[in-house]
């Protein structure tokens with residue numbers, strides 16, 4: 001019977017266990033270039049035993065940034081800076097994926113330590129662009145032209161090519177949390193009347209065409225992952241819902257996507273009462289069951305037993321852990337110990353465990 005430490009194979013990529021570090025913005029880069037912070041942040045979760053490390057959302061163009069402190073992959077300086085991070089993570093036996101993204105109308109903000117407020121143009125801010133000129137975060141974005149949409153797709157393709165050169169094992173497209181792909185597929189923002197707006201097929205077109213273009217340039221052996229917001233958590237009639245996510249998931253699957261992580265929200269504050277252990281797991285389960293595609297479960301998964309149960313009960317294929325990994329970089333090693341499964345411990349640390357039964 002499989003458990004949290006059973007390998008997971010996606011195309012030719014084999015993860016040593018079912019635990020992923022969820023992408024988390026660190027707001028610690030300059031000019032999109034990752035640095036020692038990212039090496040230690042990602043590297044220590046690899047030392048801690050996670051089978052898959054996913055980088056924070058990484059912009060495919062400068063205008064794709066959310067703040068001036070996010071990572072990027074739109075130039076070769078950034079690509080070179082990712083290389084030692086990728087190498088180190090792989091040396092620990094983990095696999096590493098880059099989360100590619102464009103923030104669209106949610107861009108041009110100050111650093112979280114400065115309140116994440118709209119960044120004025122005179123302080124380095126920029127005019128954001130989105131599916132429509134709907135107000136997001138108090139800023140009215142400009143509507144993208146068709147030519148700009150075509151160029152954006154190619155920005156994703158160029159970033160994907162750089163990801164290959166940097167040595168990443170996989171790519172995840174961030175299509176949730178109110179960022180650009182989500183701004184297109186949810187009618188809450190998308191008010192277009194051309195081939196990228198209106199009907200469901202039109203609203204998902206930007207994402208699907210991008211997936212198709214990326215699949216053309218990455219090897220058949222490499223899995224492609226997508227994170228969606230399964231629901232908007234909004235009452236409005238325009239809101240994206242689980243039925244839409246199921247229809248989207250089928251089309252993503254048919255276009256060569258290998259795993260979908262079901263997250264949620266992005267356009268409005270989610271009430272605390274909606275956030276409880278496994279709160280988004282039902283979305284992942286539904287996608288897995290109805291569409292037959294591997295899924296990642298994310299959202300308040302904090303304990304070894306909780307994570308193991310998700311896999312043992314076949315409710316999801318991958319457990320994607322964010323904040324608990326910040327508190328506990330060695331989540332995977334500790335989970336194995338708690339579940340009485342022999343942990344994979346870096347040899348440098350063996351002496352710390354030599355007195356712990358049954359490893360003594």
Ligand SMILES: Cc1cc2nc3c(=O)[nH]c(=O)nc-3n(C[C@H](O)[C@H](O)[C@H](O)COP(=O)(O)O)c2cc1C
Pocket residue numbers: 022023024025026055056057099174177227263298299300301320321322323324
């Ligand atoms: C500091 C921080 C930064 C985040 N940045 C990203 C990100 O870059 N990309 C993303 O898809 N989700 C991001 N998230 C959301 C998490 O990946 C995750 O979906 C969410 O925190 C729920 O999981 P958790 O309960 O395990 O923390 C971020 C969350 C936190 C706490």
